[in-house]
Amino acid sequence: MTRMSPQQEWWTTAEIAASGLPDLPNTRQGVDAMVERLGWRSHPTFARRRSGRGGGWEYCWKLFPSRAQAALLKSGAETAVTPAPLDRGAAWTWYDALPQAVKDKAQSRLAVIRRVEELSGATTKFLAVEFVAAQEKIAPRTVWNWFEAIEGVDVSDRLPYLAPRHRSVARKAPKAEADPQFFSWLKADFLRLERPSFASCYDRVVGLCRARGVQFLSSRTARRWIEANIPRVTQVLAREGERGLAKCFPPQIRDRSTLTALEAVNADCHKIDVFVQWPGFEKPVRPQIAAFQDLYSNKFLAYRVDLDPNKVAVMAAWGELVETYGIPRHCLFDNGMEFANKWMTGGTKTRFRFTVRDDDALGVLPQMGVQVHWATPAHGQAKPIERAFRDWCDRVAKHPAFAGAYVGNRPDAKPENYMSRAIPLAEFLEILDQQIAAHNARPGRLTGNARGRSFDETFAESYATAPIRKATPEQHRLWLMGQEVRKLDRSHGQLTLHKNSYWADWMNEYAGQSVLARFNPENLHEGLYVYSLAGEYLGYAECREKVGFFDMVGAKMHAKAERARKKAEKELLRATREISVDQYAAELAQMPRPETPLMEAKVVEMAPVRHRDALIAPRMPVPDIDPAVEQRRAAMVLNFRPAEPELPAETPKDRFRRAIDIETRSAAGERIGEAEADWLSRYQTTPEYSARKAILDDFGRDSFTG
Known part of the structure; x- marks a missing residue:
């Protein structure tokens, strides 16, 4: 007969945490919290002091959740034992967790047993078994096996022992194995408040497993593993948050029959x-x-x-x-x-x-x-x-x-x-x-x-029968008035409320003190009643400057409309700018830099032709020069200024440096001469400038030093 109780019936908190049973915490702190929440120690039968060194408490396996009890029975069902005194409570617990189809089979078997026992009074038990088995179209040996299963069992407890035992025996088919990292990744992806679908989570985890060489399960097996090892309430909390968790528990029912009308x-x-x-x-x-x-x-x-x-x-x-x-x-x-x-x-x-x-x-x-x-x-x-x-x-x-x-x-x-x-x-x-x-x-x-x-x-x-409290005339003033705490002016005691000023001559005595102002929120210009913070009535103050809105609701609506406009503009800007400048700059930085080829001019302006002297120059008349006259003329020429030195020829590198200098001064906001600007605009159209500009962009200013 299959064993109906586990091999270990009493467990410490450390053993419960290390058991890995479903619906049980896997840490000692979690087990202690569950024991305190469910009140296990107060049970008179299934909780006891642990004997031996260390002391502590032990708890019977019957206090475990139903799925944990079923897992213990499955693990202990692999070892067949001879008939022994059975625990009727464990038998009924196991039977209660069976599907209805299995329970129906147990009830049909019990009906066969009863028919055999009814016929045994008129004939032998052997003939009764043969007759009933023929009517039910089952083998007589099967009926005898059912009698062996209930041998020594009380008549009222037969039903659990007649249920088919295939559900209490562990499956012999090998279970699919997977790397623990696969389960960790799957739980991290699936148990999120974004509530991704299991299919998308599985596909992402499988792609990661293949890239890392990690063993994984099939989709349906992984789904069954999630349902078997992660309680539904835990899944709801991880994927729907505390609001979803609250839906897992029925609402509190409050009794209002003890109240009275208007209480x-x-x-x-x-x-x-x-x-x-x-x-x-x-x-x-x-x-x-x-x-x-x-x-x-x-x-x-x-x-x-x-x-x-x-x-x-x-x-x-x-x-x-x-x-x-x-x-x-x-x-x-x-x-x-x-x-x-x-x-x-x-x-x-x-x-x-x-x-x-x-x-x-x-x-x-x-x-x-x-x-x-x-x-x-x-x-x-x-x-x-x-x-x-x-x-x-x-x-x-x-x-x-x-x-x-x-x-x-x-x-x-x-x-x-x-x-x-x-x-x-x-x-x-x-x-x-x-x-x-x-x-x-x-x-x-x-x-x-x-x-x-x-x-x-x-x-x-x-x-009609309840004690009702009615308001006094002084209390009527409370709900007809709004109230706010304000500090009186330190010089003359004037009170300012919503851009309106209130004053009376008696307020000088309380200048600089904090008071409580009561007013009609629907008409701020009616004046207000002033109280001390202790609730003592001080006096009435008239409105002196009617510069605010006529009612407080209007003032609130104006401020609300202004806030709404600011919020709408901010949201519009945020919607228009889909990505930030930093993200855009990062995208640009990742782009490959294009290679700029040397530009060849499509339109070439011909330089002016310098004419050489003819090989045979025509003879021109030459005047006669008197040396004495020329000497006197040279003596009359005065050297008013020194001769200008000859400038060296400008190289291409010098011209480019000159252009860069003009561009730098222009970018800095310095004044550029008209001649320099004209020269720069012409020079920027030449291939020489384009080529050297590309070299400067690629290699920096060091390429033009020396």
Whole structure:
């Protein structure tokens, strides 16, 4: 009978790391981390103290992953042993890992055994085996072999021992061998975030192996080796990163039945898939909706629509929520700047945005006693409101009133009537308000708290009995105002905010101090309320210089448009310059230098002919010369200047040096005479200059020294 337990049942961490079994770490540190993560030492049966020197812990092989257990059974199946007391747990573990087709064979064999035993009560066992074997068209010897396999086994444990044993015996066919370097190269190429195909990785590695003389496997064998030796989760982490790894584990299920209405809310912004004609904009836009949702009932409590996510819209939606329903106790945000800003959440230590300083003024939510919770960034499952936004994509964006204005949920999913219409803002807001009300009132909700009711009914039932906190008149001022910390002028105490100046006579007493300014972000000229950093109200200051934009949103949009223009120009330059100058210079440096042949002039200008004296010159009359007269004439000639020395003849090398000197002075910006420029332009057209210029380029100035 095939052995159903491995030869070694208890393993130390060092032995586990050195075993090379699948799905087990190959280092002691990795094994220790796995033992601690899975809590092996707390198992009462399969973990024990190691006896002998060194101590430590030993772990039973039954704690190993299923693939590691199967590999141990395969390695131990090569040695056949006589029937021995079997470990029923190991037998069932091995049976559970078998394919269904093999399990079906074991069940059919068990049915044959039962029929034989039923007939044995009326006749002999020998005749029962002969009769059943004839009906099933199998050999009687086969049935007797099945009885031998279950000898001494409890009736309830027969099924694993009747399964075909060919899967527990190691294959005798030799395995293909390859150089370890081949596997290293294959893993390095395949396990990358770029997610290359296995075929391309294999082709590159094979080309490298052939160049280096390294033995490699066939493509299908290499693929099977990857699947057998690298766990799927490891492959996902290497090729898809941490986001892909998170998908390998089921999301956490949170129970919201213990909450009450308005006890906790969550908020986010959603960019609607509808083109809207916004006042003041020539082209249609896709507005952003900042919404708050109750976590207990999933009801939308408040929302605001704006061009982009901003703290002004979020603050207005928060004010509507508090005025209409009350103050929540908990609020779940993501790390968007419209939420994680100092206006709303200043003083929260776990904020993901902006620098957290000790002198930061408390935001609106901490001052109202709201505990802020931050969702995991870029993780939509952490915010239940994302599920409701998915309904908006169907019931709001695709509403019949918005036909022709739907933009599609992806760039490659645009409808054929894309951008054929834009919805006026007033009409869009009316339809949006209707659909949000219908979303809250729709019955038949299957959430744990709704149980077939609508979100409105679920919220109303709990809201009627839950303790609700209402805002005081002083708290109303908090969300209606923006806040920023500013330092007063050291001379007269004037405060400057967004290019507007605010001052009152009492501010001289606090000159040079840092204060907290609260203001209406939609109208900066209304003045502001000044508080100390400790929250004490100091007084009201009027706006003295109305030089800024009329609202903060306009100032933000202007700055955003300017940044967008700069970014667009930079991207255009980057797209235009496909390669850098350094790369281009490197490409040019690798080009072979062409050999420049001596140029031969196609048009030759004939030099002027010098006429020699005739062999027989005509006789001319010669005047008579009186020596005395000539002597007196010579005495009258005065030597006013010395005779000019005769210049030596100019060689070709001198002419070329002269040309190079003129070119050098011209390149340096020195003044060149007109005569020199004319001579240089004529000389540069001669073959003499072309030939010597080529020699200079090839061999440098040393070729003309001496």
